[in-house]
Amino acid sequence: MDAREAAAEAPMDDVAALMETLGRRARAAAEQLATVPTAAKDAALRAAAAAVRARAAEILEANAADMQAARAKDLPPAMLDRLRLDGGRVDAIARGLEEVAALPDPVGSVTEEWTRPNGLRIQRVRVPLGVIGIIYESRPNVTADAGGLCLKSGNAAILRGGSESFHSSRAILAALQDGLRAAGLPPDAVQAVPTRDRAAVGALLGLTGLVDVVIPRGGKSLTARVAAESRVPVIYHLDGICHVYVDRAADVEKARAVVMNSKMRRTGICGAAETLLVDRTVLDSHLRPILADLLEAGCEIRGDAAVQALDPRVRPAAEEDWETEYLDAILSVKAVDGVDAAVEHIQRHGSHHTDSIVTKDAATAERFLSRVDSGIVLWNASTQFADGGEFGFGAEIGISTGKLHARGPVGAAQLTSYKYVVRGDGQIRP
Structure with missing residues (x-):
């Protein structure tokens, strides 16, 4: 058992320190990812897809454990369907990563440009958000979708999946980190909260300076908690009525x-x-x-x-x-x-x-x-x-129901912000 496995049993008093450590690792990884060439990110995604297929038996074994526990808790059929993986769904996870790899890289793309009368050339350029915390419930495929989209858009991810999918998500995470290592990228670019302790959510929501945005994907109780507690900006995925x-x-x-x-x-x-x-x-x-x-x-x-x-x-x-x-x-x-x-x-x-x-x-x-x-x-x-894949985004982190920043399916491009790049030739303002 490595340090992160041991952290899964961390007492509650250590959760805040654990989350701060994850945040610092993610911040360091995000600084590297911001300027990583497209080819390296795509290589990592393709290697992760290959690792998902290679680890399919492990992923299904982990999912069987999650399903057994979920049935013992008498979870409703809809939640069981969200949680369940089979060979086809595992292959779909791998294909989703390959589809994200095939997408245009949003980072560095120029969305607008113009020249002012004084000769200043101004461009609006897409840049990563930085570190994204993603809190979701029982769907283990979100682990791959979120990790893959964050990587494509140059962001580091801290994933907090539901306790029902704990083992499945960790097995998928291992494949993602295999892909990162194979491409020479830091495995801390995609991390998962290694504890089921609910205090970890509160700690994640308070990581100002380390986490740039949080995306909750779940029911009313989750989104209400995030709305009440978060000190970090939030992109909401609310009910699908x-x-x-x-x-x-x-x-x-x-x-x-x-x-x-x-x-x-x-x-x-x-x-x-x-x-x-x-x-x-x-x-x-x-x-x-x-x-x-x-x-x-x-x-x-x-x-x-x-x-x-x-x-x-x-x-x-x-x-x-x-x-x-x-x-x-x-x-x-x-x-x-x-x-x-x-x-x-x-x-x-x-x-x-x-x-x-x-x-x-x-x-x-x-x-x-x-x-x-x-x-x-x-x-x-x-x-x-209503699905990022059906919109041609390769995958999605969720459907944003808010009006600020992203709205509708949140894919790689929606996980970027922008900055203005201004090029001059010695101009000064009168």
């Missing part, structure tokens, strides 16, 4: 496909639809077959009075259902009086994550897309496209 609105001008077959995929493809991800809104004038023609599809697929429906009247299997919706992220095969359904009422409902009850309209009417679609204030808005497409 996602909506699909079926307009009176919707193609019924498209609506059936979009709603079914939005809800049932994977119910435990943040892009899963939690509320369906349907124009009141097409309840019989459009909603009735959609309800039949969902109920046949095993989805519980909670509806208002108009929806309950269509099928006796629909349960009554309570007021809190409109603001619940089920992460399960449950969908709240409401009849609304047109697109404006749908938008009003989304603005009042949504989480500014992802919302979709199904309609053939372009003017109605544009009204929805312009008025819904969410990180992602879609027209005639499933909410489950």
Whole structure:
């Protein structure tokens, strides 16, 4: 057992010192990464992908231990699905790292440039954020996604995964650090908090001067704690209370496909639809077959009075259902009086994550897309496209629901800031 393994058993009194040590190591690594050539970062990512495949048996063994403990705790099916790895998911982790390696390097790219009348040449250039602390819950693949994206964008990462995925995440971390060593980069560029002690989260949130930004990816209790305690800037990934609105001008077959995929493809991800809104004038023609599809697929429906009247299997919706992220095969359904009422409902009850309209009417679609204030808005497409990989980002750390810095899928480019580079020829200000 090395020093970091031993630290997993560190008493609570030592957690603050442990986290400060991680922070100092990360800061030193970040200073190196800021100027590392693209080729070296990409080599590390490709080597990490190879290491994930080579360590697949170890990763699956670690995940089996996590799954056994999770079942013993009687965790809900959605959380078990997030936690579970198999051969296909492990290979997807490796492919994700390779896709990040193939992306353009955001660091050093010039996003704007101009010349002033006095001859000064000004450029706005992307630079790394520095050290990023990422706090997430039960999805072990986030370890690879977050570590890979931070590396690509020249940032050092301190990862604090959920206790449910402790062993899985450590096994994946070992592969990432294999890749860093193979490319001659510091393994401290991607570190994981080596203890399940919850005090480590509080210590991470207080590492001013060592950590530049924190990204929480989890439920309300996690984000509430981060909001209350963090002394470090935060990029929030809040609840995925996602909506699909079926307009009176919707193609019924498209609506059936979009709603079914939005809800049932994977119910435990943040892009899963939690509320369906349907124009009141097409309840019989459009909603009735959609309800039949969902109920046949095993989805519980909670509806208002108009929806309950269509099928006796629909349960009554309570007021809190409109603001619940089920992460399960449950969908709240409401009849609304047109697109404006749908938008009003989304603005009042949504989480500014992802919302979709199904309609053939372009003017109605544009009204929805312009008025819904969410990180992602879609027209005639499933909410489950709320994913960095589907946006061409290779992977994502999360879906930012805030308005400052990054919004929507947070990929490598979104993990950079910028500085202004000014080149002159002896100019002085009068």
